[in-house]
Amino acid sequence: MSTSSRAFSTAQVQAGFTPGVAENTAIPSIHQSNAFEFTSLTHARDLFALRRDGNIYSRAANPTVLVFERRVTELEGGIAAAGVASGQAAVAVALLALAKQGEHIVAARQLYGGTVDLLADTFPDWGIEVTFVDQDDPDAWAAAVRPTTRALFAESVTNPIAQVLDMRSVAAVAHSAGVPLVIDATVATPYLQRAKDFGADIVVHSATKFLGGHGTSLGGVVIDLGTFDFSAEPARWPQLNEEYARVRGASLVERFGATGSPYISLVKTKYVHDLGPSLSAFNAFQLLQGIETLDLRMDRHSANALKVAQFLESHPAVAAVHHPGLESSPWNHLTSEYLARGAASVFAFDLHAPADPEAAFGAVEAFISELEVIRLVANIGDARSLVAHPASMTHSHMSTEQLSEARISWATVRLSIGIEDAGDLIADLDRALSTVPLTHIAARAAHH
Ligand SMILES: *Cc1c(COP(=O)(O)O)cnc(C)c1O
Numbered sequence: 001m002s003t004s005s006r007a008f009s010t011a012q013v014q015a016g017f018t019p020g021v022a023e024n025t026a027i028p029s030i031h032q033s034n035a036f037e038f039t040s041l042t043h044a045r046d047l048f049a050l051r052r053d054g055n056i057y058s059r060a061a062n063p064t065v066l067v068f069e070r071r072v073t074e075l076e077g078g079i080a081a082a083g084v085a086s087g088q089a090a091v092a093v094a095l096l097a098l099a100k101q102g103e104h105i106v107a108a109r110q111l112y113g114g115t116v117d118l119l120a121d122t123f124p125d126w127g128i129e130v131t132f133v134d135q136d137d138p139d140a141w142a143a144a145v146r147p148t149t150r151a152l153f154a155e156s157v158t159n160p161i162a163q164v165l166d167m168r169s170v171a172a173v174a175h176s177a178g179v180p181l182v183i184d185a186t187v188a189t190p191y192l193q194r195a196k197d198f199g200a201d202i203v204v205h206s207a208t209k210f211l212g213g214h215g216t217s218l219g220g221v222v223i224d225l226g227t228f229d230f231s232a233e234p235a236r237w238p239q240l241n242e243e244y245a246r247v248r249g250a251s252l253v254e255r256f257g258a259t260g261s262p263y264i265s266l267v268k269t270k271y272v273h274d275l276g277p278s279l280s281a282f283n284a285f286q287l288l289q290g291i292e293t294l295d296l297r298m299d300r301h302s303a304n305a306l307k308v309a310q311f312l313e314s315h316p317a318v319a320a321v322h323h324p325g326l327e328s329s330p331w332n333h334l335t336s337e338y339l340a341r342g343a344a345s346v347f348a349f350d351l352h353a354p355a356d357p358e359a360a361f362g363a364v365e366a367f368i369s370e371l372e373v374i375r376l377v378a379n380i381g382d383a384r385s386l387v388a389h390p391a392s393m394t395h396s397h398m399s400t401e402q403l404s405e406a407r408i409s410w411a412t413v414r415l416s417i418g419i420e421d422a423g424d425l426i427a428d429l430d431r432a433l434s435t436v437p438l439t440h441i442a443a444r445a446a447h448h
Contacts, residue, residue: 087206
């Protein structure tokens with residue numbers, strides 16, 4: 001069967017792996033080897049010159065990692081991918097390959113905390129400027145673009161508030177500026193949304209989360225969707241169109257433009273090679289195991305999360321629920337277009353709690369301490385349901401102003417709903433919510 005015609009559920013189990021002729025293993029092997037033996041010095045020379053494909057050293061390429069890269073590439077509808085050690089590494093190398101010192105990136109304000117640190121703190125140290133905009137404001141995206149802009153960056157579904165990006169409108173801004181749209185699709189996964197269908201050019205994932213799905217292995221991946229033509233304006237992309245010192249005699253576009261991805265070649269041979277955030281064979285194996293059940297898990301995650309969100313919305317101790325599947329969500333109108341298979345299972349809600357941060361912290365702490373099924377863990381996308389308190393955990397370094405821009409208060413609780421029984425999750429939340437003192441609710445109601 002041609003690979004383009006196979007269904008998502010077939011690709012997630014089979015893509016990228018041809019059972020080995022030598023070992024006949026039915027599932028991908030863990031190739032736990034730092035390096036690979038050459039048949040001759042001429043063979044070695046050809047591999048080092050990128051004239052031939054093959055394994056040299058596992059920092060640059062590993063056969064188990066390669067299966068993972070091919071499988072994710074097919075699920076996203078891309079042309080090539082680079083597997084890396086973490087989602088954080090994926091975001092970093094994806095953007096470093098596009099923007100260098102003196103250049104500029106426009107990014108959504110509503111990003112994962114680690115990405116905010118990278119873009120707001122570390123990139124400026126390196127002379128890469130970043131402008132943050134409200135992702136729901138297309139005019140703000142357009143106004144932020146400069147001649148030196150090299151990428152637009154956003155998450156398709158944000159964490160913890162689960163904002164749904166109107167990706168088509170941001171893609172239109174990127175393409176009229178002549179730069180690619182880079183999307184962090186960690187929360188949506190290619191099952192709930194294929195970013196390529198909505199104008200994205202490059203996708204990154206923290207595979208640590210839903211792709212792996214079981215909370216065991218860090219990993220990340222950068223996928224070139226093959227939609228952006230880096231040779232259309234060669235002067236803008238010298239790293240891809242000028243002779244590449246590491247290949248000699250050719251640019252990456254000349255070498256890989258017809259058959260592969262010049263961009264992913266740059267990510268691998270320069271940024272992963274030089275900075276070293278390689279994905280281990282063992283973690284790639286774990287991530288592949290997770291991907292095999294991606295559609296089954298995402299359907300359950302998504303259905304469970306909607307039931308939990310509906311329950312929370314009806315509870316008197318809950319002030320607001322930030323889930324795009326609810327009609328009360330400002331992003332509900334985007335879900336039928338962008339998340340037709342279901343909304344993601346990472347979302348947040350606000351307890352009815354006093355406005356004072358310390359008092360609100362106390363109320364959230366009392367609530368969380370009563371949870372028995374849902375665990376207090378700083379992670380998302382696990383098979384287990386997890387709870388977190390953004391204001392004191394993931395977003396603790398943010399100012400009050402940044403928190404309120406992100407719609408996070410001290411009473412905001414984040415959930416990553418797992419694949420357990422929805423009734424057990426709801427019973428757990430119901431019991432814990434009974435600890436929220438109703439006096440706060442009465443006081444707030446009287447106040448408003
Ligand atoms: C977790 C996460 C990251 C970072 O991934 P790691 O694998 O933890 O390095 C990046 N983006 C999003 C949206 C995330 O949730």
